[in-house]
Amino acid sequence: MPRLGDRLRQTRHCLERARLLRRLPKRSVGVEIGVWAGDLSASILRAVRPTRLHLVDPWAFAPDEGYQQAWYGGARAGGQAEMDEVYERVLQRFETEIADGVVVIHRSPSAEAAARFEDASLDWVYVDGNHLYEYVWADLELFAPKVRPGGLLAGDDYGAAGWWHDGVRRAVDRFLVTDAGAYEPVFLSDQFLLRRGL
Numbered sequence: 001m002p003r004l005g006d007r008l009r010q011t012r013h014c015l016e017r018a019r020l021l022r023r024l025p026k027r028s029v030g031v032e033i034g035v036w037a038g039d040l041s042a043s044i045l046r047a048v049r050p051t052r053l054h055l056v057d058p059w060a061f062a063p064d065e066g067y068q069q070a071w072y073g074g075a076r077a078g079g080q081a082e083m084d085e086v087y088e089r090v091l092q093r094f095e096t097e098i099a100d101g102v103v104v105i106h107r108s109p110s111a112e113a114a115a116r117f118e119d120a121s122l123d124w125v126y127v128d129g130n131h132l133y134e135y136v137w138a139d140l141e142l143f144a145p146k147v148r149p150g151g152l153l154a155g156d157d158y159g160a161a162g163w164w165h166d167g168v169r170r171a172v173d174r175f176l177v178t179d180a181g182a183y184e185p186v187f188l189s190d191q192f193l194l195r196r197g198l
Contacts, residue, residue: 028123127155
């Protein structure tokens with residue numbers, strides 16, 4: 001049975017994510033980086049009703065020692081065969097939306113996927129891939145130009161202290177200083193939401 005503290009953290013996480021989803025513009029074009037089984041993707045489809053939702057994930061098992069405790073691609077997947085099964089279930093889960101052209105799957109690392117998007121072509125990007133600092137930083141740097149002026153750059157686990165050596169928080173904080181003026185925080189809590197200047 002989950003401990004009370006864990007349940008409270010999970011409840012707060014869900015509330016913060018719902019708060020963020022309410023800020024994403026309806027009938028927009030967005031990218032979710034880090035999909036796993038597509039639970040957040042389904043929530044985005046319900047809440048935002050995007051005209052196009054790009055799902056980016058390599059669905060690749062990470063056998064490296066540093067990923068043994070990782071939820072996605074590590075401890076929660078027994079190998080590449082299981083990751084392939086997760087990917088196939090995502091294809092089945094969104095079969096109708098894929099056929100309608102609403103959902104577009106990009107099975108690749110986010111750095112490869114970023115090259116497929118024109119600058120200023122997206123209304124928003126949600127970053128929830130690899131939480132190590134260098135990967136979060138790369139996602140922010142690569143996808144920031146892809147967001148249109150006034151658009152949003154968002155992500156998960158900003159407030160998860162200690163998680164992956166505070167990789168998300170460190171990368172977002174550096175991004176806000178390095179790209180001073182280009183993006184401003186809307187809120188920084190469990191989730192982060194940044195708006196690109198006009």
